[in-house]
Amino acid sequence: MIDTKDLLIFQTVARTGSFSKAAQELCYVQSNITxxxxxxxxxxxxxxxxxxxxxxxxxxxxxTLLSYVxxxxxxxxEAQRMIQDEENxxxxxxxxxxxxxxxxxxxxxISDFHDHYPDVHLSLKTGYTKKLVDSVLKYEIDGAFITGPxxxxxxxxxxxxxxKVVLIxxxxxxxxxxxxxxxxxxxxxxxxxxxxxxxxxxLQENGIIPSNKIEFGTIEGxxxxxxxxxxxxxxxxxxYQQLKDEKQIFCCPLPEKYxxxxxxxxxxxxxxxxxxxxxxxxSAKNVVNKEGRF
Numbered sequence: 230m231i232d233t234k235d236l237l238i239f240q241t242v243a244r245t246g247s248f249s250k251a252a253q254e255l256c257y258v259q260s261n262i263t264x265x266x267x268x269x270x271x272x273x274x275x276x277x278x279x280x281x282x283x284x285x286x287x288x289x290x291x292x293t294l295l296s297y298v299x300x301x302x303x304x305x306x307e308a309q310r311m312i313q314d315e316e317n318x319x320x321x322x323x324x325x326x327x328x329x330x331x332x333x334x335x336x337x338x339i340s341d342f343h344d345h346y347p348d349v350h351l352s353l354k355t356g357y358t359k360k361l362v363d364s365v366l367k368y369e370i371d372g373a374f375i376t377g378p379x380x381x382x383x384x385x386x387x388x389x390x391x392x393k394v395v396l397i398x399x400x401x402x403x404x405x406x407x408x409x410x411x412x413x414x415x416x417x418x419x420x421x422x423x424x425x426x427x428x429x430x431x432l433q434e435n436g437i438i439p440s441n442k443i444e445f446g447t448i449e450g451x452x453x454x455x456x457x458x459x460x461x462x463x464x465x466x467x468x469y470q471q472l473k474d475e476k477q478i479f480c481c482p483l484p485e486k487y488x489x490x491x492x493x494x495x496x497x498x499x500x501x502x503x504x505x506x507x508x509x510x511x512s513a514k515n516v517v518n519k520e521g522r523f
Contacts, residue, residue, distance in 0.1 A: 247284040299368035319348040325373030342512035357421035376423035377493035395480040401458035414460030415439040
């Protein structure tokens with residue numbers, strides 16, 4: 230009989246690529262993790278991981294098992310949530326969001342949700358749109374706020390807001406249009422960020438070549454460098470509205486084709502929309518209605 234805890238351990242080792250990292254994440258001793266994986270390999274009579282100096286990688290049979298483990302664990306979680314739904318809004322909820330959404334919108338939503346449903350244990354994962362979509366597909370999170378639109382046969386998406394995007398810069402840059410980026414420094418997130426892809430497509434289409442690109446992992450670091458006059462970037466207009474009174478950041482419009490983006494909430498189509506998730510989305514929409522924006 231296979232223990233579901235062993236499947237969770239297997240899934241964590243596969244995701245982290247390391248017995249020690251999995252042990253740390255799950256609060257187990259490493260020998261316990263190693264022993265549980267050996268037990269699984271004996272039960273399936275196959276090798277699930279290739280061991281190497283830097284960690285482990287899945288074998289072909291390990292990849293096959295992993296494709297089923299996500300579904301198995303999700304079905305168990307779904308059964309538990311269905312039972313809990315009959316009583317009250319509780320249990321766990323895992324949500325993802327892009328860095329920009331996390332910085333300017335998620336705090337209000339979480340605050341509203343926690344005020345109404347304090348018994349739900351909520352966790353938040355941040356990342357680029359591509360990574361968050363992958364996490365939803367792998368059942369690692371229940372849903373995510375991403376930059377859309379998205380068209381995937383296994384994903385249901387709901388538009389939360391259409392919002393305007395602007396190019397921001399410091400007073401040192403003196404930009405009036407996107408063409409003024411020619412020969413200037415571009416501030417961007419890493420590959421996989423929709424805002425970066427949109428900006429790069431806009432520049433390429435208009436024959437504009439920046440002199441340099443600097444990558445950032447957080448919106449706070451990027452905005453700090455904009456204020457310091459180190460370059461320019463694109464952000465939702467809401468961020469500019471929050472900063473313009475400081476008189477350190479200015480903005481100019483983008484071409485109409487690239488002036489708007491959608492923030493959408495995604496989840497797997499085959500996953501039950503349990504009560505905690507329904508009420509979380511209700512809180513998100515309450516914030517939208519209250520503030521007149523998302």
